[in-house]
Amino acid sequence: MSAARTARERVRAEMVREITDIARTHLAREGAAGLSLRAIAREMGMASSAIHRYFPTKDDLLTALIIDGYTALGEAAEASQRAGDPPAERWLALCHAVRDFAVARPHEYALLYGSPVPGYQAPADTVAPALRTTLVCGRIISDARPTPPDLAPPPPAAIGPDIEAIRAVMPGVSDDAVTRAVTAWTALFGAVSFELFGQFDNTITHRREFFDHGMRSLARYLGL
Structure with a gap:
């Protein structure tokens, strides 16, 4: 149970890191006001609803x-x-x-x-x-x-x-x-x-x- 939880935490941390890395590239292009969870999810090839498991809101x-x-x-x-x-x-x-x-x-x-x-x-x-x-x-x-x-x-x-x-x-x-x-x-x-x-x-x-x-x-x- 502990090992599985650790694995899940590791996967979550990797996803958070990938999302924030992509967000920084969007920040450079569109600025903070133009940051979009939907656009980031699209670039990652994931459903827009899935990204909300990591970041509920912009x-x-x-x-x-x-x-x-x-x-x-x-x-x-x-x-x-x-x-x-x-x-x-x-x-x-x-x-x-x-x-x-x-x-x-x-x-x-x-x-x-x-x-x-x-x-x-x-x-x-x-x-x-x-x-x-x-x-x-x-x-x-x-x-x-x-x-x-x-x-x-x-x-x-x-x-x-x-x-x-x-x-x-x-x-x-x-x-x-x-x-x-x-x-x-x-x-x-x-x-x-x-x-x-x-x-x-x-x-x-x-x-x-x-x-x-x-x-x-x-x-x-x-x-x-």
Whole structure:
């Protein structure tokens, strides 16, 4: 009974993997809004009703793709870190890991950080995978305990509760350092999105070099 159950689980896992692999190719062609369980089933040569045994709805498939995407990005972020490297180098490694993921897998990046899919609401299952990359950044800042240069006004009192919530991923860090970390994190993904979604077309040619310079500048802004 146990062996049979294991075999069934293995077959199911293989089917789920095949469905999500095909879904990624459809994602590249039609985008998230155009994803269709019926079309995927047709390509696999299976009845459209059969695919619902694995993904009852399109939203379930989107959730699986989002979790896979966040997991892959989180793994890349974690793999970029080397024990003993200075905080600035760890920050740069993390930034390039995010950009490299986006350049190599643009449609998955767009699913995670592009325009929301109409009618789709991401469930709580996506939160932990999404936090993996953020936690890498938090560890860098927390380990460094930076004292940023005096280049900006102190954070306004109104965002104090937000700072306290964010400090959960970078304990022991000053309010100013937390605020700067969020600003730098926003700038990182803004730079990647500008490159990926065409805002740098006919403007920035050497994009990796431009990106590297920007992230090094942010390292100084962070006090790393």
